[in-house]
Amino acid sequence: MNPLALDVAKKVLNRKNFMMKNNSLKSKIKEIHPDTTAKILLVDDDNIFRSEFKECFSEYNIREASSAEEALNILKKPNEIDLVILDVRMQGMSGLEALSKIKKLAPQTAVIISTAYSSKDIAVDALRGKADDYIEKPLDIEKTKTTIEKLLDERGGQPDIAACDIRDKMERVKRFIERNCFKKISLSDAANAVYLSPKYLSRAFKEHTGVGFSDFKLTVKIDKSKELLNKTGYKIDQISDKLDYQNTESFIRQFKKFTGLTPTQYRKKKWKAVKKIKKKSIA
Numbered sequence: 001m002n003p004l005a006l007d008v009a010k011k012v013l014n015r016k017n018f019m020m021k022n023n024s025l026k027s028k029i030k031e032i033h034p035d036t037t038a039k040i041l042l043v044d045d046d047n048i049f050r051s052e053f054k055e056c057f058s059e060y061n062i063r064e065a066s067s068a069e070e071a072l073n074i075l076k077k078p079n080e081i082d083l084v085i086l087d088v089r090m091q092g093m094s095g096l097e098a099l100s101k102i103k104k105l106a107p108q109t110a111v112i113i114s115t116a117y118s119s120k121d122i123a124v125d126a127l128r129g130k131a132d133d134y135i136e137k138p139l140d141i142e143k144t145k146t147t148i149e150k151l152l153d154e155r156g157g158q159p160d161i162a163a164c165d166i167r168d169k170m171e172r173v174k175r176f177i178e179r180n181c182f183k184k185i186s187l188s189d190a191a192n193a194v195y196l197s198p199k200y201l202s203r204a205f206k207e208h209t210g211v212g213f214s215d216f217k218l219t220v221k222i223d224k225s226k227e228l229l230n231k232t233g234y235k236i237d238q239i240s241d242k243l244d245y246q247n248t249e250s251f252i253r254q255f256k257k258f259t260g261l262t263p264t265q266y267r268k269k270k271w272k273a274v275k276k277i278k279k280k281s282i283a
Helices: 003-032 047-056 068-076 093-106 120-128 141-154 166-179 186-195 198-209 212-232 236-242 250-260 263-282
Strands: 037-045 061-065 083-087 108-114 134-138
Touching: 003 134, 003 198, 037 047, 037 068, 047 061, 061 068, 061 093, 061 236, 068 093, 068 250, 083 093, 083 141, 093 108, 093 120, 108 141, 120 134, 120 236, 134 141, 166 198, 186 198, 198 212, 212 236, 212 250, 212 263, 236 250, 236 263
Parallel strands: 037 061, 037 083, 083 108, 108 134
Antiparallel strands: none
16 A cells, blocks of 8 residues: 555544544433433424524424424324424414324323414314414513423423432333333333433343333233223224234234233123113112
């Protein structure tokens, strides 16, 4: 190799080593000082508004979506979004149409509707669609902040992960699983939520809860399926699809393994019990 080529190769190698060390340092900083601020998903097709909003509310961890469709794709995946701020009028799917879909995808996530077309009708439609509140454009900064803080407080806020002991982190993992039970979640997803390695989380979770991560996740799904069987008219294949099973047969097989009954048998048994109670109360 000629001297010039050797010098270039050394520079490239040094650059790679620097990048690797820099990435490692960033990772260590993230572990020591994790981002524990409330996570807000801002959904608006106005780039300027999104940019100005982030500047005004820099104390929050704000993720952007330029359309309702993009927001739904984000919420379909495992996430820790605490609050969605959703514009009413956007190109493509409207905010009010997206609102009903968001409430099905992430029922525990608060939603604020934002609009530049303030009217009683829009407010009523938003609240009928189960929006938690609404704000008007142009924004009143203090009023908007009060609205955001009120909803975050109602949902318990976000504890400082760095200050949590291992028991608190395991409780957080349990809530993460319950919150994302309709989505495909992995051990790595949960580990990222509490800033632990998947291997360490797997061992710690079993030590502190008495069950393995996968077993707990499955129990949550079965409990949620029981709730859907008892309280909704969903068909078995709809419940299977909602809980993200590969096929209905897998869902039926797992449900029977846990309960000793097929989903249909379980539903019929519960309905019979309810009818008996109603007859007794009438008598």
